[in-house]
Amino acid sequence: MSQAVVEPEAAPARQMDLLRFATAGSVDDGKSTLIGRLLFDTKSLFSDQLEAVEAVSAARGDEYTNLALLTDGLRAEREQGITIDVAYRYFATPRRKFIIADTPGHIQYTRNMVTGASTADLALILVDARKGLVEQSRRHAFLTSLLRVPHLVLCVNKMDLVGWDKAVYDKIADEFTSFAAKLDITDLTIIPVSALEGDNIATRSEKSPWYEGPSLLHHLEHVHIASDRNLVDVRFPVQYVIRPQSTTVTDYRGYAGQVASGVLKPGDDVLVLPSGLTSKIAAIDTADGPVDEAFPPMSVTVRLTDEIDISRGDMICRPHNAPAVAQDVEAMICWMDETAPLRVGTKYTIKHTTRTARAVVRGLQYRLDVNTLHRDEGAPELGLNEIGRVRLRTTIPLLADEYRRNRTTGGFILIDESTNRTVGAGMIIEAS
Template sequence: MDILRLATAGSVDDGKSTLIGRLLYDTKTVFADQIAAVERVSQERGEERVNLALLTDGLRAEREQGITIDVAYRYFATARRKFIIADTPGHIQYTRNMVTGASTADLALVLVDARKGILEQSRRHAFLATLLQVPHLVLVVNKMDLVDYSQEVFDQIHEEFTAFAAKLRIPDLTVIPVSALNGDNVVSRSENMPWYDGTSLLHHLENVHIASDRNLIDVRFPVQYVIRPQSDDWHDYRGYAGQVAGGVLRKGDDVIVLPSGFTSRIAVIETADGEIEAAYPPMSVTVRLEDDIDVSRGDMICRPNNQPNVTQDIDAMVCWMDEKAQLRPGAKYAIKHTTRTARTIVKDLAYRLDVNSLHRDETAQALQLNEIGRVVLRSTQPLMADEYGRNRATGGFILIDEGTNRTVAAGMITDAG
């Protein structure tokens, strides 16, 4: 079975955790002791029914405040497909956590409260999902039971969001009305909304087509670790371990190592289970070459006639994640790109983007917490980079404050070189 990676998104109190709890509960993928624990906590809090959100909100602070703070990952499977769910926070101060959860997603669920409609955070998360190149987006209009399952309310929200989505690049948009609390249209179709002729949420998740965003054409193998055993029995062994970030590596292929430019041929591809003939994303393997050449952590193995851009200058969209400092031109950070870490300086802030109107403010002098903008960076070492739309792994990076070691920004490369 294939795996669908999905992330929840939306404003606070839209019911993301409850929806995931309902999916887990109704698909019978929750252990009896977990249900018992949730029932006990729900009773202790004086709630009238079982609070399914507690199945994902595991931190004590989350349970006390009734909010999601950190990204919670849950796993379940049906007869058709396996699922990895990232339950992300709705609070604006935790937008950075949402970016983390959605960065590897195949599908994003953007929830809205039927009573409140489309809010700023709904638009922000929808925009971030498109910025992160999530190929499928589902607008889930939740809490339909609180508006008497009104078709008029649903149509109004549908129309408003569709108008906003027209400004974004959303390859696939689906809108589904649900009540996570009661289970309407979550696992099975609801009789309370006869006017809705679409599928249930689970049916859509089971059948949505996953066209892998892992580029199978451009060979990209960032070297994470050089394996050189200090043993007489392994005296001549030299392997390069890492995760395939693009393309298909095959035994006997001609390759080039960047940034040095040395060329060789793949002698052996190995996994923990032994030798294999080919490796593809997202496999973690060890590659051995026919020639003893200088290869270090942070280097990249690729095809001689299909190389990424080797550059020290990149244009990128960044989401600023630090509440204590601002991003300003001239600021210096560490940049982590694939397996390479270097120092970088912000040469220019081209504009700040308004997530509501998508207006570009070219007069902006800085980016504050959760703001998004386009920047120009120059690194001290060459980066082997692709545009993010072509390859997530080689097109994404993070910025780190060297003084505090905090991750302060996530970036998507729009132009390398």
């Protein structure tokens, strides 16, 4: 009697984590070329994409395939050879998935850099080895610190144009390290690269035997981001109340949203703000069925054991660990409107987590020079791309944390009520 052959079970696919990173730097430092090189070296390009770039490069008279054209997608960008818009690109390696935000280098596009870096796990700043640190290098380092991006990589690019001179690299590294010491940067890595030739991008280069660190891709694959998330403070902003209109389901009431921080489990005691009512978690549902726990950035539906009046904009948290319920907020604001500056007394719509309110500017404490870190306490207004500390008063309480503690519940945007344009991005310093 023949014995049945039992096929071994296939190993479950490993859940790859996702790293979001933003590139920044001055004009012509090679950000777009660097990203193009990453996409090329990781074989993340379709053949027609590469053929299109080769054709455009030839039409422009370039002696090489200009990989920067992969990210400079707007026609104006290609014509001027600069980056204007925030271009998002996606690629993956066997170890990790990546989302890249290629942000512009021009000073007038500082707001675009803020947009691209606001959700990033890592910021990648490029400097031209021939020019060294420039004003934009310091500006982007400061913005990285202000936005609480956990990891920072400084790429000293175009090392091939200085003959891979270690002294040039050391000078830039020392100068940047001393500047970063004044900021709140917790993890800094400095890598010498040549984006055009691919040195130290995907693999270590033999042209820099004096450099003992990893290649850029190796660092991106291995940088530890799991501990960056706040798993202590439970914050669940309610986005939508789910009440199925079905004859078979009559008593289902769930609260849908994305976990901002902390870990939620069935049986946990919870507090609902701003009502102050308490309950327990009965179950946590997802599109794939119920789960035993939820953590950021999962999107889930939470069911409670008690019927409580909860609506969009409310927040579920822990009874003894709650955010501030505040109408007076002090925040650092990056102003993004080119038509009108921020002035004291002006009213705006404020969007904070899932809650929307009206806000009035009560005071402008100072405008910050991001190059010298000097505070101009007599500034009458904030213009385009300027950053300052502002005091706001809202019509309804915000359920807020300090931005340094929680980037989701500590961040907000301001919207012009007449045009519906986003005019400012804010980071809460204090809510009372």
